[in-house]
Amino acid sequence: MLGRGRVVIAVLLGGFGLGGLGGTGLAGCGHSKPARNLDLDAIRISGDARMRTDTVGDGKFASTATFVLVDAENTSAEGAYVTLGGELTEPTGASVGELKSQSLWVPAHESRMFALVDRERMARPTASAARVKVYGALIPDEPPRAHIADLHSFDDRGKIVVAAYLVNSADRPGQMMVIGSFHDAHDQPMTRPFQMVELPAHDRRVVQFVGPEGSTRGTIFVGDVTY
16 A cells, blocks of 8 residues: 555556666665655656566566656755655556655756566556655755766767766765666657666766667666665
């Protein structure tokens, strides 16, 4: 059952997969002061989402599951770790599966593509829509130490290519999930590939992602970080 929070009903379209699915969270985020949170109304969920049943995970952790790609925009003047979750529904509105919660750092006035996977990692063939919920928007004491810099994108014969520096400004090495996200000409989510990168302290590395045919916009951002 869903708890308290703001719920958005997103009608989901069949579409592209993830090219690999990575979870995200608040790894490495601690708090020395009382927590501050954004008003949940500051987080705007896009009505353009995509649902697909495909392989998630890699190797022995791979399984077939239904997942949702959905964008969340932080309309406030402060960055926050935004947490989304929800449930998959049938045409009648009945719930057929819960979506595992996921958290991402979303800077002020920017958006991020979330990948919400069926909590039981199962295929839900009768699902036609989802109720996507904003569970929270935590404002940390300081912004993440791992970030993307000098982002560039260009069109390569009908595909968007994005490249940037992954920067680790922390005093220790870390393992970082770097995520690419791509949208089509109608601004609907297409794919969300990822890479795992180990980066020494105070270092940077070039990262690049190539979007699918028909992609017109892409970006790169950081997911889970472990120090």
